[in-house]
Amino acid sequence: MNKTLTKKLSTLTIITLSVLSLNAQAAIFITPKAPSINAAAYIVMDHNSGVVIASSKADEKRSPASLTKLMTAYVVFQLIKDDRISLKDEVKISKKAWQTGGSKSFVEVGKTIKLETLLKGMIIQSGNDSAVALAEHIAGTEGTFATYMNEYAKKLDMNNTRFENASGLPHKSQHTTARDMAILASATIRDFPQFYPWYSQKEFTYHGIKQHNRNKLLWSDHTVDGLKTGFTKRAGYNLVASAKRVGMRLISVVLGSVGTQARTSQTQTILDYSFRFFETTKINKISKKIPISGSTKKQIKVGFKTPQAITLPRGQYKLSQQVIELNTDFKMPINKGDNIAHLILKLEGENLAKLPIIALEDAPESGFFSRLLEKIGL
8 A cells, every 4th residue: 555645525515604694595696797898998997805796808909009018117126126226216317218208297318307297207197208208217227127027027027018118109019908007016116115105196307307107097087006108109098007995905907998087987987897796705714624544643724825805796794604624635645735625605506616725734643543534444
């Protein structure tokens, strides 16, 4: 017999955490289809759970335009976090940065400007000149900086994105998707909470020139606090936004809309729909003991590695049945941190969600004869 006995179990319910309400069978859930909007592609995703609530052509490659600056900023934020650059750095403006066309912060060639000022100029004013100046300060050339951008895109699993410049000016090989932009926006909020408030700043003044943030939702919807707009003839009108209501944060991306007002109203429409008909519940902790075989322990304590979030149509979580199911196959011994089970949420026989559960303690393997007797049922 194999030295290490493999314990094989068919999936079965180990512990029922909550029982389906007696009224659940009579409950009626009506979740309308997501509204149709006149844009090339869009997505709405919950920031905490990662669940996509609604989408259309979310993986279709599109020109990002100035949404590119979300990644430019992400790279800069990360290098600040790693102490490789500082907000206080003095950045010298090159002729190339000064000459860059499109939206501008109106930096002047030959001058030195604090990195923090350039960052705000890029984020709030969408300054292409600021983006190029930042790229050159960090990597020497904008092309080399694009290598940084693509490496971080790969790290974030933005699998359908490629960057060729820091500003978002048209380039035939530069593309992204609605899904990838939602991933990037969510990563920005998660990884750099100290910088994210800049995306909600409505105006910024540099060199005596005041410019307003192009995200009009910052004025019309107080729950919206970011992120970025973009426009070129090739891309159309783009908008990445985030809003937080009653503890639920959503990310929306609209690509290829027909105008500034259209992208604003379309974003508002899909955000309102998602907040109205869906909810996100956070489960911070679960600690239960489940029976196991093949170990010197008869039970083992299990729980979550990190707090979990579940996004479901409104009302379904309260009426769901929650059970812990052991994985179909696992080996002894069990080490603390091993994935050995799942929390399953069910409603009327349908699985609503499945969350991974880990062992919160070690479970040593029992002796050979104990395992043998257990296997043959003695």
